[in-house]
Every structure is written in C-alpha cells, then in structure tokens.
Amino acid sequence: MIWRLVVLLILAWAVGFGIFLLTLGKPLEARRTDAIVVLTGGSGRIARGLDVLRAGDAQRMLVSGVDPDVRPHELAAQFKNDRKLFDCCVDLGHESVDTRSNAEETARWVRQHGYKSVRLVTSDWHMARARMELSHTLDQVEIVGDGVRSKPGYGMLFREYHKFLVRRAALWLGAD
Numbered sequence: 527m528i529w530r531l532v533v534l535l536i537l538a539w540a541v542g543f544g545i546f547l548l549t550l551g552k553p554l555e556a557r558r559t560d561a562i563v564v565l566t567g568g569s570g571r572i573a574r575g576l577d578v579l580r581a582g583d584a585q586r587m588l589v590s591g592v593d594p595d596v597r598p599h600e601l602a603a604q605f606k607n608d609r610k611l612f613d614c615c616v617d618l619g620h621e622s623v624d625t626r627s628n629a630e631e632t633a634r635w636v637r638q639h640g641y642k643s644v645r646l647v648t649s650d651w652h653m654a655r656a657r658m659e660l661s662h663t664l665d666q667v668e669i670v671g672d673g674v675r676s677k678p679g680y681g682m683l684f685r686e687y688h689k690f691l692v693r694r695a696a697l698w699l700g701a702d
Contacts, residue, residue, distance in 0.1 A: 546687045551653025551673020558583050559670060560641035563632045565625070565656055566591040568649040570674040575647045576605055578672070579615060584645060588635045590619040590628045625652070626693075629659035636667055643668040651678040655690045662697055 553574075562584045564575035572589060579587045589601070598612040617635065622628040636644060644664070648656045650673035660669050678686075696702070 542691070543684075543687050546654065546690065547683065549654065550650040551648065551657075551671045552650065553675065554645065554670060554672040556583075557645070557670060557672075559643040559645040559668070560585060561636065561639065561643070562587040562645045562647060562672075563635075563660070564589045565628045565646070565648040565652070568652065568674065568676060570676070571647055571649065572601070573605060574672065574674050576607055576611075576616075578645060578647070580607075580611070586615050586617065586639065588617045588619055588632060590631050590635075591622045592618040592620055594620040596620075625656055625659050628656065629663045632660060633663035636664055641667065643670070645670050645672050647672045647674060649674050649676045649678075651676060651683055651686050655686065655693060658690070658694065658697070662702075 562575045562578055564571050564587060566572070566589060575587050575589070578584060592601075596618065598616060598618060599609055601607075601616070601618070602609045602612045619628075619631045619635065622631040632644070644660070644667060646653070646657055646660060646669055648671075653671045653673045657669055657671050
C-alpha cells in the first residue's frame with residue numbers, strides 16, 4: 527500500500543514538472559493594461575517593460591526590487607531612455623527582496639493608483655510563482671503574464687518548480 531502511494535506521489539510530481547516546463551511564461555504582444563510591473567533579477571526584464579511602456583500599452587510602470595542606491599536617472603542612462611519617460615511614468619520600488627515581497631510592494635502600488643489590470647514582466651521560468659504571489663495579494667485585478675525568454679538550466683528549473691510547490695502548499699494551508 528505504501529509503495530503505491532510513493533509511486534503515485536512520484537508520478538504526480540513528474541507530471542506536474544512536465545506541465546511546469548510546458549507552461550513557462552511566454553512574451554505577450556499587443557495587449558493593453560493599466561500598468562506594468564517588472565520584477566528585477568533577470569536580464570531583459572526592465573528593457574522589456576520599457577519597450578511596452580514606450581509602445582503605449584500601459585500608463586505607468588513599477589520596477590520592483592530595485593537596489594535602494596539606484597536612482598531613476600541612472601536607470602534612464604543605463605537603458606538609453608529619455609529621462610522624461612522615467613520622470614513621468616516609471617516608479618522604482620526599493621522595499622522588496624524576494625518574490626513574495628515583490629507581490630506585497632506591487633499590491634500597495636496598484637491599490638494606490640487604482641489599477642484594474644497589470645502586465646507582469648519577469649523571466650519565463652519565474653512567471654508561475656510570481657503570478658501566483660501577485661494573484662494572492664491582489665483581488666479583483668487582472669494580471670497578465672509577459673515572460674521574458676531565457677535559457678535556464680534544469681537545475682534552476684528544478685529549484686523553481688520546488689519553490690512553486692512549497693509556496694502553493696503554504697497558500698493552500700493558509701500559512702501566509
């Protein structure tokens with residue numbers, strides 16, 4: 527009996543990992559939202575958010591998880607953008623240190639501005655957990671994923687899948 531349970535758990539884990547791999551976040555095209563939220567930590571994320579903002583697909587952008595020493599004009603110079611775009615339309619969040627606190631910081635920002643739809647920009651491998659965290663903190667707000675393509679190794683995918691599972695279980699059990 528115990529062996530059947532072990533085999534069933536292993537099978538469920540393997541099927542779940544397969545689904546996780548098949549549903550990595552994909553780039554989103556031509557979709558307007560009220561705002562953009564970019565989670566720092568991977569290459570191409572901020573550039574993707576700025577491209578979407580310049581295209582007029584959102585009003586404003588939050589970059590969550592920025593080092594407290596970074597200033598808007600420094601990012602504008604790094605990404606070769608007009609400083610006016612940063613002055614009018616880009617907010618830097620300096621409070622978060624992980625995906626969970628990214629979601630909390632984002633939720634405060636979204637509520638402050640009264641947004642009803644958010645484009646979440648993060649790496650493809652990070653999208654499932656980031657979207658789950660943001661959905662947990664924001665009721666009544668549409669969250670659409672815009673995955674930035676990357677080339678994660680199986681080790682990173684394996685770790686991310688387990689982080690997702692642990693956090694999903696914690697949310698199901700109410701251990702917030």
